[in-house]
Amino acid sequence: MVVKNTITITVIPDETDCLHPSAGGLGTNPPTILENNGLNISNTQNTKLEENARLQLLKDILEFPVKIESLPTAEKVLRHKKKYIDLGNKQLDAIPEELYEFVETEELHLEHNQLQCMPPELGCLVNLRILYMDNNKLEDVNDNIASLQNLISLDLSFNPSLNLPISSIARLANLTDLRLYNINLMEFPTKFCRSMLHLELLGISNNNLRNLPPEMERLKKLKELYVENNQLVDFPQCICSLANLKVLDLDGNRIYRIPQQVAGLVSLNQLHLAxxxxxxxxxxxxxxxxxxxxxxxxxxxSALPDSIQWLTNLREFNASFNHLRVLPHKFYKLVELEVLHLRGNLLRNLPKRISRLRKLRYLDASSNRLLHLPANICALTSLQMLALDDNELQDLPEHFGNLKSLAILGLTGNQFEEFPLSLCSVTSLQKLYLGQDQGKPFTRIPEQVQYLKELEELYLDNNLLITLPHVLRHLKKLRIFDISNNRLSTLPATFTEITWLHSIKLDNNDLDKLPEEIDTFKSLKVLSVKNNPMQYPPKEVCENGLESILAFITHEKNVRKRAIAIQAWWRGMMVRGGLGVFNTGTKSKKGKKGQKSSAKGKKKK
Structure with missing residues (x-):
């Protein structure tokens, strides 16, 4: 390959090119990407490093391979009209000058770098519509940002030391999306409310806002408003007239009351008040x-209003970690409900007519005080996840197997007298949690567990199990098995047949030996046997994890094979030499030959 000593980039004039900071005026051709039209690449190391850095930048911007030996001409580069440039996550501490040549760029990503300022030259990219500079170290944004009049989306989030140029940004009248998360904002600028009348999304979460200005009611086109993790005490009434608002996030504030004016949010789809x-x-x-x-x-x-039944289009409802003792009588009228979170309350019963919630897919009622489940919960045939952990349940409904879609079931920390057999008829189960760290432990696992053919994960930790059923080998899809914190002293002989397991946890039992066949578990990624009185493999080997255990077993098997081979060879030597115990066999053979010869002699007479 012939290496060229000179790289020349020609510029094709374009009348639509904007005024570049170094250009003479409108209509003046911008300089080339590489400033010298005849760039001589010397043989010095510094020059090569500098050129390689420039070429790497072109590669990042243009998204095609660039080599010193074959750099594309400016005709191929600039005529491409690059409209999307992604320089995010490049560890940049300054915006490279070459970037300003791409005057047709409409979307520019500079997020997750080390930038400390936005230089005035960026204002020449007048075609920009989207600019992301979040997650940098910005302290200053130049007033020339006001030149970006085509900008519709701006993200300056996660620059906590940013000195926001309010007047300049307020001139970006075409903005529809503005994200200012975590910039240490103490108050929202009223100028934004007066000029940004096209805003549809406003993100000001993770700041120090104590209220929102009354002028915010002017943002009539606003569809999404995120004010999470601020210092609001009052629900902002100024937004209650925003009839187009669809998403309102006020999580993580100090709001203690919702005003009656909230009814004005007639288009609201999502309301976050956690x-x-x-x-x-x-x-x-x-x-x-x-x-x-x-x-x-x-x-x-402490209670939900009876009027909650009016929310007939509600699909997801979260009331976790409150002080609810009972649900409203007509809660069952929320017939569109698909996801219901009730964790961490004081509920003793679920609604008797819960069967009306036919679309329910996810129900979390864990960490309550439930004693029994209503029988008609078995009619929820769309239910896929049911969490009942840390309650006071003593049994399950007889027809629990009717939950034909149930894939995940949590029953840890309850008060079952014995293993609930009815759950073994839920043949769709994929994950089953039966650890009893806070409940009444199981002492036996019934053989009916073999009917859970779809089971992939089984958690039986923190029980009082002494043995495991032999039928576990029938669970052909089982991948994760946690039997830690029990009283196992041995594993069943059939355990070595479950070679498809990925993870086995046997910590804190009474095991002193692992089966040698464990090295045939080709899919095994995790094997933990900590805090067992292990002798084979030795305890110090087991503490080092799966690789150490497998290496020890393999070594032991190899030693045994070599010993058997040596014994076989020595036995052969003894037989062939008629040595030791094999002497007797040789004499008897000679005696028989003598008898045969004398018999032949008698026959001749």
Whole structure:
């Protein structure tokens, strides 16, 4: 290959090119990407490194291989009209000058770098529509950002030392998306509310806002508003007239009351109010007939209003970690409900008519005080995940097997007298959690568990099991098996047939030996036998994990094979030499030959 000593990049004039900072005026051709038209590449190491860095930048921007020996001409580069440039995650501490040549760029990603300022030259990219500079170290944004009048999406989030140029950004009147998460914002600029009348998405979460300005009611086109993790005490009434708002996130504030004016949010689909200080809900909230998601987790609600039945389009409802003792009588009218979170309350019963929630796919009622389940819960044939952990359940309904779609079941920490046989008829189960660290432990696993043919993960930790059933070998899809913190002293002989396991946890038992066949478990990734009185393999080997255990077993097998081979060879030597015990066999053969010869002699007479 012939290496060229000179690289020349020619520029094809384009009348639409914008004014470049180093250009003379409108209509002046911008300089080339590599500043010298005749760039001589010397043989010095510094020059080569500099050129390689420039070429690597071109490669990153243009997204095609660039080599010193075959650099594309400017005609191929600039006529490409590059509209999307991604320089995110490049560890840049300054914006490279070459970037400003791509005047047709419409979307520019500079997020996750080390940039400390946005230089004025960036204002020449007047065709920019999307600019992401989040997760840098920005302290200053030049006022020339106001030149980007085509900008519709701007993200300056996660720059906590940023000095926001309010007046300049306020001139970006065409913005539809503005994200200012975690920039240490103390108050929202009223100028934005007066000029950014096209805003559809506003993200100001993770700041120090104590209120929102009344002028925010001017943002009539707003569809999504994120104010999570601020210092709001009052629900902002200024947004209650935003009839186009679909998503409102107020999680992680200090809001203690919802005003009646909330009924004005007629288009609202999602309302997030988790991690606040709510003690009650107004009926006006339940007038939001388009609401599909309502998150009230981690508040101080002691009851839900009966009017919640009016939310007939609700699909996901979260009331976890409140103080609820009972659900409203007509809760069953939420017939569109698919996801229901009730974890961490004081519930003793679930609604008797819960069977009306035919679309329910996910139900988390763990960490309550449930004693029994209503029999008609078995009619929830769409249910895929049921979490009942850490309750006071003593049995399961007889027809529990009717839950034909149930894939995940959590029953840890309950008070079962014995293993509930009815769950063995739920043949669709893929994950079963039966650890009893806080409940009444099981002492036996019935053989009926073999009917769970789809089971992939089985957790039986923190029980009092002495043995395991032989039928586990019938669970052909089992991948994860946790039997830690029990009283096993041996594993069943059939355990060595479950060679398809990926993870086995046997910690804190009474095992002193692992089967040698464990090295035939070709899919095994995790094997833990900590805190057992292990003798084979030795305890110190087991503490080092799976690779150490397999290496020890392999070594032991090889030693045994060599010993057997030596014994076989020595036995052969003894036989061939008629030595030792094999002497007797040789004399008897000679005696028989003598008898035969004398018999022949008698026959001749």
């Amino acid at each position: 991690r606040n200080a709510l003690t009650s809900l107004p009926d006006a909230l339940c007038l939001l007939e388009n609401l599909q998601l309502l998150d009230l987790g981690l508040n101080a609600l």
